[in-house]
Amino acid sequence: MLSSSLHSQLHSQLLGCSEKHVVLLPNHKEVKVHVEALPSIQQLIDDARRAGFQLRVASGFRSFERQLLIWNNKCGGKRPVLDHDGYTVNLQRLSSIEKVYAILRWSALPGASRHHWGTDIDIYDAAVISKDYSLQLHPDEYTGKGLFAPMMEWLAEYLALENSPRFVRPYSEDKNGVAPELWHLSYRPIANRYEQHLSLVLLDEFLSSLLPMGKKSDAMIEEQSVVLDHLPAIYQRFIQL
Numbered sequence: 001m002l003s004s005s006l007h008s009q010l011h012s013q014l015l016g017c018s019e020k021h022v023v024l025l026p027n028h029k030e031v032k033v034h035v036e037a038l039p040s041i042q043q044l045i046d047d048a049r050r051a052g053f054q055l056r057v058a059s060g061f062r063s064f065e066r067q068l069l070i071w072n073n074k075c076g077g078k079r080p081v082l083d084h085d086g087y088t089v090n091l092q093r094l095s096s097i098e099k100v101y102a103i104l105r106w107s108a109l110p111g112a113s114r115h116h117w118g119t120d121i122d123i124y125d126a127a128v129i130s131k132d133y134s135l136q137l138h139p140d141e142y143t144g145k146g147l148f149a150p151m152m153e154w155l156a157e158y159l160a161l162e163n164s165p166r167f168v169r170p171y172s173e174d175k176n177g178v179a180p181e182l183w184h185l186s187y188r189p190i191a192n193r194y195e196q197h198l199s200l201v202l203l204d205e206f207l208s209s210l211l212p213m214g215k216k217s218d219a220m221i222e223e224q225s226v227v228l229d230h231l232p233a234i235y236q237r238f239i240q241l
Contacts, residue, residue: 013116026042028057037118041121044167048158051154053127058135058183059122070107075099077091089102111206112203114186171184177238200231
């Protein structure tokens with residue numbers, strides 16, 4: 001059984017409120033990953049290089065504050081919200097809960113992002129793009145004739161090898177929740193640990209503790225009341241794998 005101190009540390013990591021478990025990924029500007037996942041991520045990068053790909057990590061650890069900024073900007077129309085196929089949605093035509101579900105299709109709820117854990121990374125092949133290329137993390141880039149499709153084909157075979165690091169793609173299938181994200185990898189041995197401790201109760205208590213909209217705070221979450229009213233359904237559809 002974990003002590004109350006360890007429980008507190010684990011919960012802080014689960015919810016994106018701590019960076020004590022992450023370190024900088026070498027040769028990546030400002031990208032942090034879980035310290036225990038670092039050797040396997042580096043092996044993945046090295047093996048990809050030997051296969052002719054320059055695998056880079058676009059995003060690793062993401063704090064609660066960073067996820068909150070993404071969420072609030074999408075709610076406020078400052079960042080695009082994408083539909084089922086990855087194209088921009090007109091938020092003005094949606095109800096509050098429809099807007100929340102549209103955002104959840106491509107962006108995690110603050111406090112419930114796997115990127116909080118430092119175990120999950122978004123990847124691309126830097127060898128096939130120019131320095132001024134604007135990475136979209138869009139399905140068109142990773143499938144068919146997309147720029148990163150060859151690396152994805154190699155990756156599928158690589159992850160099936162018995163001696164490859166134990167990465168999985170948690171969003172490889174469309175289950176009417178999070179959209180398929182071929183670029184999203186999770187280091188399973190450590191991610192499992194976090195999955196076992198994340199719960200609806202913990203998330204509900206945490207989000208309920210945030211100041212409601214209408215009060216000045218950097219921790220306010222847009223559509224908070226709607227999220228809390230529908231949290232059990234949100235948890236089952238978009239968070240629980």
